[in-house]
Amino acid sequence: MNKRVEPPRLGEPYLLTPGPLTTSFKVKQAMLRDWGSWDADFRQMTAELRARLVAMLGDGGEAYDCVPLQGSGTFIVEAMLGSLVPRNGKVLVLANGAYGKRAAHTLACLGRKYVLLDKGDYLPPRGVEVAEALAADDKITHVVAIHCETSSGILNPLAEISEATYAFGRKLLIDSMSAFGAIPVEPAKIRFEALVSSANKCIEGVPGFGFALVRRSELEEASGNSHSLSLDLHAQWRHMNETGQWRFTPPTHVVSAFLQALTEHREEGGVAARGARYARNRDLLVTGMRGLGFETLLNERWLSPIIVTFFSPADPAFSFDRFYDLMKARGFIIYPGKLTVVESFRIGCIGQMDEAVMHEVVRAARACLDEMGVGSAAPSDTALEERARLGAA
Numbered sequence: 001m002n003k004r005v006e007p008p009r010l011g012e013p014y015l016l017t018p019g020p021l022t023t024s025f026k027v028k029q030a031m032l033r034d035w036g037s038w039d040a041d042f043r044q045m046t047a048e049l050r051a052r053l054v055a056m057l058g059d060g061g062e063a064y065d066c067v068p069l070q071g072s073g074t075f076i077v078e079a080m081l082g083s084l085v086p087r088n089g090k091v092l093v094l095a096n097g098a099y100g101k102r103a104a105h106t107l108a109c110l111g112r113k114y115v116l117l118d119k120g121d122y123l124p125p126r127g128v129e130v131a132e133a134l135a136a137d138d139k140i141t142h143v144v145a146i147h148c149e150t151s152s153g154i155l156n157p158l159a160e161i162s163e164a165t166y167a168f169g170r171k172l173l174i175d176s177m178s179a180f181g182a183i184p185v186e187p188a189k190i191r192f193e194a195l196v197s198s199a200n201k202c203i204e205g206v207p208g209f210g211f212a213l214v215r216r217s218e219l220e221e222a223s224g225n226s227h228s229l230s231l232d233l234h235a236q237w238r239h240m241n242e243t244g245q246w247r248f249t250p251p252t253h254v255v256s257a258f259l260q261a262l263t264e265h266r267e268e269g270g271v272a273a274r275g276a277r278y279a280r281n282r283d284l285l286v287t288g289m290r291g292l293g294f295e296t297l298l299n300e301r302w303l304s305p306i307i308v309t310f311f312s313p314a315d316p317a318f319s320f321d322r323f324y325d326l327m328k329a330r331g332f333i334i335y336p337g338k339l340t341v342v343e344s345f346r347i348g349c350i351g352q353m354d355e356a357v358m359h360e361v362v363r364a365a366r367a368c369l370d371e372m373g374v375g376s377a378a379p380s381d382t383a384l385e386e387r388a389r390l391g392a393a
């Protein structure tokens with residue numbers, strides 16, 4: 001049933017990073033042609049991309065429209081916040097890592113009022129905490145949640161966050177950048193006004209644009225909200241609906257690659273099958289790395305199938321830079337940590353990889369430890385105490 005993933009054919013290393021990530025050969029091949037952005041063929045490609053992303057929402061998706069926008073993921077987050085939060089609005093930002101903090105920083109740049117609920121690196125914001133914050137401040141109009149906080153890999157409990165938000169009559173905006181396409185966000189089950197993601201995460205395309213899935217009634221009301229000419233979702237949406245074209249030069253090759261990635265996503269079995277493959281990758285990786293003595297930052301309960309953070313070994317013979325170089329020499333690009341307190345590194349589970357690849361990743365990690373003369377991959381007592389103190393819940 002499961003389509004085999006393809007190893008990179010061009011001799012390049014696997015990207016164990018949460019986007020850009022390892023894409024299929026056909027996705028790369030789909031970029032070997034030039035497209036006229038005004039031409040009917042490309043307009044048809046844009047229409048298909050939008051329709052297929054809306055369909056990926058599942059039940060309840062009919063009320064939403066898709067607005068793609070040029071740029072990296074941060075651009076579409078900024079566009080969502082600037083276009084959908086009115087200038088006199090106020091946002092509750094739920095943070096437990098770098099991307100939540102970036103959303104708050106973005107609101108500061110946009111001159112929108114916000115309050116920050118910061119849970120640190122280990123724990124998710126819970127529904128009861130959201131309810132408390134909303135009960136305490138009736139000026140808050142919107143809640144912003146990060147679906148998978150990619151800086152630690154924590155999977156935040158969207159359903160209870162959504163329930164609390166709407167129990168107080170507020171609106172939920174979701175950064176589902178690193179989760180959409182692998183973890184379901186069905187509007188019939190989880191209420192929200194908008195979510196954003198990008199081409200180079202779980203759909204396995206290449207970088208170049210992001211997209212927002214927005215309740216149509218919110219788009220209709222968003223006229224004039226935006227601070228920005230080019231990051232205005234309402235203007236992009238209206239222009240696309242009227243002309244079939246992007247407002248400014250679209251990343252044509254990236255769109256073509258993305259359509260191939262969407263086809264492969266469907267052939268694999270859609271969101272459920274994609275998520276299941278990533279979860280198998282994660283399980284094999286975590287079991288294998290624990291077998292070498294490594295420990296995960298997060299408790300089992302919050303580990304996402306997207307990316308896993310491991311503590312760096314306490315053994316003085318371990319150096320992350322050396323480990324990185326040795327892993328790269330074996331064909332694997334890993335990711336540095338993005339935590340505030342303890343030393344860590346991350347390994348992504350997404351992209352054209354399966355359990356056979358993850359098995360090789362663990363073997364490579366063992367060989368690298370041996371080469372560095374690291375006897376044990378166990379983290380420091382300080383790291384474990386931190387985890388016990390801050391991660392208990």
Ligand SMILES: *Cc1c(COP(=O)(O)O)cnc(C)c1O
Pocket residue numbers: 018019072073074075077099146148149150175176177178198
């Ligand atoms: C990747 C990502 C982003 C966007 O980052 P860019 O570097 O701008 O593409 C935003 N939020 C989350 C949760 C992400 O994983």
